Amino acid sequence: MVNGVGAIDSRLLGHLFSSAPMHGVWDDAARLQGMLDFEAALARVQSRLGVIPQTVGEAVSEKAKADLFDLDAIGEKVPLGGNIAIPLVKALTAKVEGAASGYVHWGATSQDVIDTGFMLQARAGIAVLRADLVRLGGACAVLADAHRATPMVGRSFMQHGLPTVFGLKAAGWLDTVGRLIARLDTVAEQSLALQFGGAVGTLASLGADGAAVRDQLAAELGLPVPPTPWFTMRERIVEIGSALGAIAGIMGKIAGDIVLLMQTEVGEVFEPSAPGKGGSSTMPHKRNPVGAATARGAAIQAEARAGALYQIMDQQHERAVGGWQAEWGLVPELFVLTAAAIAPLIAVIEGLEVKAERMRANLEITNGLIFAEAVMMKLAPMIGRDVAHHVLEGASKRAVAEGLHLKAVLTESDEVRAHLDEAEIAAIFDPLGYVGSAEIFIERALEHWRSSRASDEG
Known part of the structure; x- marks a missing residue:
């Protein structure tokens, strides 16, 4: 397989548009492991319930480890069946010894394996995004608290409007990041779910045991069990994608604020400096907003994938043709690119240089x-x-x-x-004399942030 085509996997661009922790959640080994976790849990539950021999659960679990499989060999066979599950199940069956091999994947279908594996990965991915947003929000809180009384221009239609304080701008970032975290929590609670329905959603292959296996399988994997299988009802995927698209969009907005404030004519904030960071290949004097630019570049790519997910909701009958398959590329890339939009902003906000004297000077540009x-x-x-x-x-x-x-x-x-x-x-004409309720708003944002984090700790 050729490397370097997609930005998130490129050896040249991957450090810009990828995040190591998130890439680890969605790489091929993790994708395989999520599916193997489903197969192992299914075998254990069915063994306990007596649906299959009691020894099968342990036998399958012992072999359901991604590092035991040849990813290239499985990948080469994917085009024959059109999905990863078919060659993976064959490979797993070949590794399970004795009569137990005949009970691998008992009563399941390919989409059960792939969708549930995806949900396990999404759960891990949401946790990574949440931790990153908490760190970003913490940095915004520090800025909001430190700059309650740092006057600056409030801009409307890109023009000077009224005086404000930089602490309120940072508090606005903070408040939005807090809402994004809450939205991720809601998605984790309401959109993650087991997929297990067999060929067309009836679990007919398990006879009277289907519902019981399904319920205990969900418990085994720590996933909610929905009332019915959801093979072609893909709003769960879109809800997850929409939440990530919103995160990416806000990262683009915050990065955009920083880019505008860093303009030479404005010069009110600067990204933290480091040797070799932000330079130009031809202009030695340049100090470019590379962190914000990277965040915006990743955010734009993520938003495109989030939007594309709405186009795959019209799926046919009980099993989709094309729409489901499109998710396999869109969703992992969306997670990785969203994480890549947050990561540079964490470094930027944590080390942001705020030029309070330039902010005050810019208040005088319009001669009052x-x-x-x-x-x-x-x-x-x-x-x-x-x-x-x-x-x-x-x-x-x-x-x-x-x-x-x-x-x-x-x-x-x-x-x-x-x-x-x-x-x-x-x-x-005192700038701090006409900032209204800015101090109250800042304090409310900080207090809400503190109480939310206290709830996390609790």
Whole structure:
């Protein structure tokens, strides 16, 4: 098999668009082991229930270890049957000794093996993503707490809007990461499930024992048992994919914020520096946002795969043609790319250099126009909001036209001075004087984060 085609497995790109822990959850050995875990658990349960001889469970479990199998040999045979389960079951049967070999895969079908193996992998993958998000959220919490009173420009339509504080931006990241963790928890609880239905979902091959085997098999594997087999009802897969797509999307958004704040003209934050990191092949002075760029690149690829999962929900009758098979590539890549979108952001946020002095300097770029709403709201109770808006609109236009600071224009305005003296006007131009409930919002985000993590520990 040729290496280096897909980004997540490329020797050249894999360190960018892969995550070692997540890759270990979804590599070929892990895929094989998930399926073998199903076969071993099935044999043990059926042995206990007396459906098959009691010695079979132990005999199958002893051989159900991925390192005993030749992955290349199995892979070469996959095209003949159209899925991994067929050659794997044959290989497992050949390894189980004696009469026990005749009871391997008893009453099961290929999709039972593949889907349940996938669910075991997804459970492990969700745990990896959750741990990464907890670490990322912890870094965001540190920033939110440290920069409660670090004023900066709040931007609307990419333009200077009003003053805010960097701690609130970080708190917004934190709050969203917390929700993503909660969503993963919900997916783990509601979307993971055993798949075991036999040929068309009736388990007819097990006669009266089908439901009992199914229930105990779910317990053996630690997976929920749904009321019916779900061969072609793939909303479970889409729910998992949707949660990962949302994670990837938010990683792209946070990375995008950092990229914009790192622009030369802005210069309000910088990724942590390291020898050889962020340089240019031709411009020696460059300090590129490589971590954020990598996160965005992985996120875009992950979102594409998450979106594609919606296209495979229309599956035919009891067994699908094409849609199910498409999941085998889409879902593992989605997990790996989502993890790859989180990983660089952890390093970026944990080591983020915040330039508070540049943030404050940028507040003055508009010569005070960023405080126009603050002055308007100060005047509104005295002259009405519409009149105050008209006064500030005119003052702002004059400030721009004549290159004056808004404060100077207002100080000369008879309409304004009739209600505000010079000291009152000057006081309005304190950035921290017009950040509203930012401190409350930050504290609420931090408290929710702390209580959620305390629940984890509990």
